Amino acid sequence: MDLTPDDVRDVVRALDSSGLDELHLELSDLTLTVRREGAAGWTAEQRVLRDPRIEPEVEGGAEPAAADAPDRPRADLPDGTVAVHPPLLGTFYRAPAPGAPPFVEVGDAVDEETVIGIVETMKMMTSVHAGVRGTVAEFRTGNGEFADTDAVLLVVEPAATS
């Protein structure tokens, strides 16, 4: 059982009148440190250690996600090609909206500023730029797939420098 905000306030009131500056409480399923911060007031740092009591699987529910995503050939890029990674982790989308045409297809020419997709992180959308001039060689992350910052979204065959 965690302490409610009312409980913590009661602790603070008791400490306030006691002249003590700090209380550290360590229980089997909870730690709490209440500290006087000079004249500014009091703070509490609480950690609930109790493990969640998870029910057995519900019939008909979706399968649990595999603990480890299948290893993708992240590093083995064809010679001379460049991987495009997401700027931050999130869900990768190849098109600006469901049903809309993709930003780019294999074979399309891109430059540094070309938007090749978007990642959705915490309900916010961030454009992904190719970051390199060349031709889209292949996609390595599908539409709607989750990608961390190491993930290869697509592979670009760079244009010959001239």
Next chain:
Amino acid sequence: MRIRRLLVANRGEIAARVIRTCARLGVESVLAASDADLDSLPARCADRVVRLGPAPAAQSYLDPAAVVRAAVAVGADAVHPGYGFLSENPALATACTEAGIVFVGPSVASLHAVGDKLTARSHAVAAGLPVVPGGEAADLAAAQAVAAEVGYPLLVKAVGGGGGRGMKLVRSAGELPGTLAMAVSEAAAAFGDARVYLERYVASGRHVEVQVLGDGVSAVALGDRDCSVQRRYQKLFEEAPAPAIPAHVHAEMAAAALALAAHLGYRGLGTVELLYDRDRQTFSFLEMNARIQVEHPVTEMVTGLDLVAEQIAVAEGLPLRLRQDDVALTGHAVECRINAEDWADDFRPAPGRIDRVVLPVGDGLRVDTHVQGGSVVPPHYDSLLAKLVVHGTDRADALARARAALELLRIDGVVTTAPMHRALLDDDEFAAGGVDTAFFERFLADRRAPAGVS
């Protein structure tokens, strides 16, 4: 029917918030959690946890069948939907009813009545509320006819939208065809409903809302809130009561909200959103939200009520436990939403692992949060980490106490918007009270101008 076991079909701080009231009321709480949330703070605080589905919300928190399956599996006699996700989704309310489970929210009829923004507008008109000039835009010709009456600039709004989603600004007649076409296709994709309508754009408007609670027969108004500090229609800071509004307008807004609640025979918690015109000191109906709101704690601070407890009571079929005369507002309350975002980098989202959480405590202080040291903030959901809620004797006192509390609050491990709130509380225009919804973008622009200093 007495609720004894409640399925909390949500996550984050609101899940922790509902679980806390359950514990106080002696109601057993069962958290329905996605795979990303099985080890969260709400999961540790709930009496039990049931797995809802994979991390993506579409396969867990947004799947009515998964929620009802979980509720049946654990023998819950009620489902609390929180806010967002399925909270205003008639499909969940209907499925709960069919399974003999209480949906802690309004009737299916009310959800339909206010979920469709055009229907909500017509109900508001029928209840005698002023609405912003506008109308449905079934095609370009209809839109041009409405626009001719409304004038420019105007907003194109998705009928299925709400909460700031699905709105587009049209500055002139030349922009209308292109923006209308884009709004229609985006509305179809985002809400599964291509219908849009037009509304006059009020340049200096404030977002003011009235909290109502009904039992299906009668309703009470629990004061108003101001949520005008927004970025891209996302609220950042809220307060109760709304500042710098004449007393008679507060009373008129409450009466209007009650008229709508009465017209709908409303049961549950609801929020009547109003657009307050600063220049004219008048208000118009915008939409009604049929759920508990993120910013409900400021109302709880000034009324002394536990809105989740009241929500559960009316869901049980009990009559209201308070009359309008019992509602007394004391002092002023403010709420800072602390998000995992870097405001210095265009509010870039910052999921990750939390190292430490140190919170201010004391009288008139409350922090609703779902994180503690060791928590992981997943990238799949919104960025709200904590709400710092402060109650003062008046607005100046509440703001001063909020400044002090912010100095003591520490959330280490991810970037948060706490520094933004410090800057906001130090802003003179904001401190004066009654800013409009355009204020925050001006505030940001002013701070960007002298480059190099953060």
